[in-house]
Amino acid sequence: MLLEVSELSVSYGEREIVRNVNLSLDEGEVLAIVGESGSGKTTVIRAILGCLPHDGRVSGGKILFEGKNLLENTTAEWCRLCGTRATMVFQDSGSILDPIARIGSQFIEYIREHSPLTKKEAAKEAEDMLRKMHLPNQENIMKSYPFELSGGMRQRVGVAMAMVFKPRLLLADEPTSALDVTTQAQVVKEMMEICQQDKTAIIIVTHNIGVAAYMSDKLIVMQAGEIVESGRTDDIIARPQSVYTKELLDAVPQVGGKSYVS
């Protein structure tokens, strides 16, 4: 088992936001967490990577990654883990990029922070990753500033950076929610392709149930900080058990679905 989260609870100040979350993930598996805004899905994956904002803290439970409880990690251990063996893709990769540095120099800095490569080797590695994400003109992109790229391209740069060390676990927080459908399809497919090559396990948090259904082997449905349903994605989509999941699936608009106006 790559990752095992048991009885996880997270509090912000006095308020408990997430209660009793259990999940497990094997190597190369894809888990999707769906739910509405405020259901605590982002909080769960942020807890796993130890990056809860403000006064957020894990108030109970265990997070075992490759057999080690992450909650007992020292700062040095977090530094060795994050960015190499476990990485994260955010909703808007533009905001993790430095707006006044070129993509190339940030990418190289990131690679060298975690490895003994020379500048030249790191640059080659970065370009290879951009190529793997099917970005055209890698050299040009390396020379560009983040604002010169479109949202879709920035997101692919974000995925390329997250995948450069072939992590065991990729956490993706609404990676395609800010994108158009065509760009979303592109980013989702490329992310899947590259993760399958490297056998990286993914936890994707999304409110797009179509994307979750397409990507994931396992699915978790959250509501108000608790898991209301979890299991194999195909089973849940075909036969949802809880009332909430049924309502959620029913509310998703579908091409060719029932028309409201005819």
Place this chain on the structure above:
Amino acid sequence: MSADKETILTVEHVIKRFPVAEGRMLTACDDVSLSLYQGETLGVVGESGCGKSTLVKLIMQLHAPTSGAICYRGEDLTRLTGERMRQSRRHIQMVFQDPSQAFNPKMKIKDILCEPLRNFKLIKDREAGKKAEELLCMVELPEEFADRYPGNMSGGQRQRIGIARALALEPEILVCDEATSALDVSVQKKIIELLVRIQREKNLSMIFICHDLALVSQISHRIAVMYLGNIVEVLAGDVLSEAKHPYTKALLQAVFPVKKKGGTMVRSLEGEIPSPLDLSPGCSFQSRCPESMELCRREKPVLEELWPGHSAACHLLKPQSGKNGI
């Protein structure tokens, strides 16, 4: 179906260009023509940057078009000035995308709702409370909300207030610019049901701008698909899956349906949407079209009716007779 309906708004060959640096022009809407029928919902879909929002702003007279006409019941709105223009705004009202930014946070809900009426001097101060309650009732919110501030309401509730305010003047046309995009799917569903109910009751005409193809297909009588400032296809909402234009087909293939894993092939379009700054001659979709031909680079296709109720702008779909002599 639409032939026997009354046309309420027409957009005729509207072009909108914005000046940008170094004397260049950005073409946001390139010869757009549309008509809206009484009691109908017209969905407008397309990617970001395709000119949907510019089109809305032109219809709302927030921008003046570079050329072309926008006629409401036969009167060209773009030629109106002063008080007549102000009066014309009563007939077309708008619901905005982000309900948290659409209101003055320091105004009470009842003042927000009655503001349009006060603006047109249609209401006396002592009637305001009652009118606000009526409007709240119409959007299925409790009357107590009249004394609240927008800050302590949820996104869905605020969007209901947005709809109530837009309907306060009893407009004939309601324009919704991504009105449900910021909401969760279950809240979105309730707002859509509300809009559909109000439309039936008031025989309202709606223009519904949205980037969610599935949603648009479910709530629109007709759908206009936009790409790079052009309308490339117009068809009935319930037959969206039978779209003919390569761009519409590509959009449809990029939607992830809620089905079993690997249940459907999702295909993505190659490349990025070109910059609207330097438009090449010919078809706007040529650079990403899988079926682009030599003709597409030379000549821009016009929107032509394929059969009643379905038009597309594509050389591949030209009727065999070859009207333009090609």
